Amino acid sequence: MKKYDVIIIGSGAAGMLAAITAARRGKNVLLLEKLSKLGAKLKATGGGRCNLTNTLPNEEFMARFGKEGRFMTPALEAFDHKKVQTFFEEIGVESHAPDGYRIFPTTHNAGTILSALEEQMKKLGVEVICSQRVDELIFNEESMKGVKTQEKSYYAPHVIIATGGLGYPVLGAEGDGYPLAESVGHKVTELFPAMMPLKVKENWVENCRADTIAKVELRVNLPKLKKLQAKGDLIFTKNGIRGPVVLDFAREVTPLIARYGEVPLLLNMTKGMNEEQIFVHLKKELDKESSQTTLDLLKTLLPESLSRALCTLSGADPQLGFNKLSGVNRAELIKLLAWTPLTVTGHEGFKMAMITRGGVSLKEIRPETMESKVLKGLFFCGEVMNLDGPCGGYNLQWSFASGYLAGLHC
Numbered sequence: 233m234k235k236y237d238v239i240i241i242g243s244g245a246a247g248m249l250a251a252i253t254a255a256r257r258g259k260n261v262l263l264l265e266k267l268s269k270l271g272a273k274l275k276a277t278g279g280g281r282c283n284l285t286n287t288l289p290n291e292e293f294m295a296r297f298g299k300e301g302r303f304m305t306p307a308l309e310a311f312d313h314k315k316v317q318t319f320f321e322e323i324g325v326e327s328h329a330p331d332g333y334r335i336f337p338t339t340h341n342a343g344t345i346l347s348a349l350e351e352q353m354k355k356l357g358v359e360v361i362c363s364q365r366v367d368e369l370i371f372n373e374e375s376m377k378g379v380k381t382q383e384k385s386y387y388a389p390h391v392i393i394a395t396g397g398l399g400y401p402v403l404g405a406e407g408d409g410y411p412l413a414e415s416v417g418h419k420v421t422e423l424f425p426a427m428m429p430l431k432v433k434e435n436w437v438e439n440c441r442a443d444t445i446a447k448v449e450l451r452v453n454l455p456k457l458k459k460l461q462a463k464g465d466l467i468f469t470k471n472g473i474r475g476p477v478v479l480d481f482a483r484e485v486t487p488l489i490a491r492y493g494e495v496p497l498l499l500n501m502t503k504g505m506n507e508e509q510i511f512v513h514l515k516k517e518l519d520k521e522s523s524q525t526t527l528d529l530l531k532t533l534l535p536e537s538l539s540r541a542l543c544t545l546s547g548a549d550p551q552l553g554f555n556k557l558s559g560v561n562r563a564e565l566i567k568l569l570a571w572t573p574l575t576v577t578g579h580e581g582f583k584m585a586m587i588t589r590g591g592v593s594l595k596e597i598r599p600e601t602m603e604s605k606v607l608k609g610l611f612f613c614g615e616v617m618n619l620d621g622p623c624g625g626y627n628l629q630w631s632f633a634s635g636y637l638a639g640l641h642c
């Protein structure tokens with residue numbers, strides 16, 4: 233029976249980084265992957281372009297993960313975005329930040345990253361077995377002993393759980409790591425899908441489909457939660473909203489949907505203008521050409537379909553001149569232009585979630601090594617842990633950094 237130094241469960245960004253790091257230390261590494269190919273999710277990242285990481289300093293980076301973010305301090309100190317870039321450069325992948333913030337491989341092809349990691353593992357002699365789903369951990373009271381798949385058992389004193397979360401299950405992550413962690417006594421927090429489109433109650437969005445609205449400000453309109461806000465591009469869909477700002481905001485909203493059923497939002501789609509500024513803007517436009525209809529006037533701020541929808545909502549006739557509208561209609565229209573209400577009622581669940589909010593509780597994991605405090609020899613890395621960041625390379629950076637630490641200490 234072959235004995236390994238380390239068994240890694242899962243060939244995502246975290247698992248492969250851990251495998252390479254451990255193998256570079258001379259460890260005899262076995263990587264088990266349940267799918268027939270490695271790194272399926274990694275290959276799909278960034279729309280196939282792979283937003284590897286970003287240029288934010290560590291403090292700011294961690295702040296974007298919320299109150300749990302500080303857990304990442306040792307991992308980021310050991311393997312920050314510069315180290316990620318250097319690591320990939322050393323294995324033959326150049327990267328750059330075209331917008332000065334988000335870092336991509338210069339090929340803008342996630343396949344380049346995956347091939348380089350695979351090649352590196354091969355060079356280092358990492359043994360990779362695909363189509364092997366780990367179902368059980370083997371351990372005694374003192375330490376880890378190995379893992380069991382449906383076919384056979386594999387033995388090692390160190391096991392790294394790198395199974396990812398629950399999002400996009402077709403790409404392999406189906407939450408297998410949670411029961412594995414629980415089997416040795418770890419706690420798993422509540423789990424919510426994050427980073428996905430949201431469904432809304434209002435039917436008018438359907439008519440505004442495919443319009444991209446830049447720099448939209450989103451707010452939760454619930455007492456004590458008004459501080460929950462985000463800004464960015466938004467796109468209306470057949471039954472809801474999507475786009476970068478929605479992806480980021482979804483992680484705040486899904487726990488609220490679970491709690492309240494519906495979540496009222498307010499949207500500012502007029503580049504942050506308040507009611508007074510909107511009135512001044514419309515008045516200025518009107519002065520240029522007094523024969524303008526209300527619709528023409530609104531089109532100076534918003535796409536036509538959205539302008540029409542807001543006219544209908546406010547009861548204003550889009551073909552009338554703005555000055556001819558009743559005072560009530562005018563006031564309502566301006567109010568809606570400043571803050572348009574929408575009610576989030578649901579989402580597609582984990583099927584469309586790029587990220588899982590929640591995971592293995594951080595309280596029982598050592599941040600300096602990623603080792604379990606519950607059982608010697610058990611390690612975690614990547615999304616399986618209770619940490620999730622917004623869009624922009626945050627989640628891959630965390631996977632790489634935690635994978636690096638786990639590989640260094642196993």
Ligand SMILES: Cc1cc2nc3c(=O)[nH]c(=O)nc-3n(C[C@H](O)[C@H](O)[C@H](O)COP(=O)(O)OP(=O)(O)OC[C@H]3O[C@@H](n4cnc5c(N)ncnc54)[C@H](O)[C@@H]3O)c2cc1C
Nearest residue numbers: 242244245246266277278283366396404614615625627628
């Ligand atoms: C479509 C999409 C695009 C994204 N784009 C970006 C982006 O551009 N930038 C960014 O930072 N983040 C992005 N993310 C998020 C990011 O991909 C993940 O956070 C990150 O890949 C998680 O890596 P991981 O190694 O922890 O898990 P995963 O990549 O999910 O890997 C886990 C692996 O474990 C395997 N596995 C699971 N259970 C078992 C088991 N029981 N036995 C054996 N193997 C098992 C799975 O098959 C899988 O291969 C994106 C996510 C999605 C879905």
